[in-house]
Amino acid sequence: MRLTCPLCGERDRREFYYQGDAVSLNRPSPEAGVDAWDDYVHLRDNPAGETRDMWQHEGGCGAWIVVTRNTVTHEVLGTALAGPAAGARI
Numbered sequence: 001m002r003l004t005c006p007l008c009g010e011r012d013r014r015e016f017y018y019q020g021d022a023v024s025l026n027r028p029s030p031e032a033g034v035d036a037w038d039d040y041v042h043l044r045d046n047p048a049g050e051t052r053d054m055w056q057h058e059g060g061c062g063a064w065i066v067v068t069r070n071t072v073t074h075e076v077l078g079t080a081l082a083g084p085a086a087g088a089r090i
Contacts, residue, residue: 003015004079008061015059016055020044050070054066055067064083065079066081
């Protein structure tokens with residue numbers, strides 16, 4: 001798979017580190033109960049179709065990017081720098 005870093009251009013996927021869901025993963029408050037923390041640490045959705053994921057260009061510029069991709073076809077639909085304007089958690 002090839003990903004396009006908005007700063008460095010197209011690169012091999014091995015330069016990037018997958019960080020997970022860019023939209024819906026919300027860290028519980030420190031006072032949240034054991035069940036909330038257990039769900040946060042261990043439970044993840046595994047959707048078929050279009051997803052938005054956080055990746056870090058670890059082997060390059062270090063930028064955090066949001067990758068929109070299709071988990072069924074493995075097609076990368078787009079990339080953008082992560083941040084509040086991108087609708088991603090940071």
